[in-house]
Amino acid sequence: MFVFNKREVADEKLNHLLEGYSVYAETEELIRLMNRRIQSQELDIIIDDTDQGCWFIPNY
Template identity: 45%
Template sequence: MFIMNRKRMVEDKLEQLNKGQTAYAESRELIRLVKREIENQQIPVFTDETESGCWFIPQKNSPAPSDEQLAQM
């Protein structure tokens, strides 16, 4: 059985975000940890939470997207 280290998983997600890539987390625990690190590092992201997981979308230095732009994502 392969067990993933949660800390390493969080680091991988943050690395993706810092590169401008979207990151996805499924488990509630991983989502909580990623959110905590995003807040600590003050990384500007949009979050899209669903029942099956959470997308973390890096926010560029621009105003919040319109509803139409969000629908296209």
């Protein structure tokens, strides 16, 4: 059984965003961490919040 560190997952997803890729987050905790990182780095990201999760799409 694998245990995921949510902060490491958020960092990996943020790196994908910085490379120009869209990323998806399912859990409220991961979405909160992603929003916090995006705001702290003042990134131009489109956030598509759905019932199932949240897409983060680079806007550049």
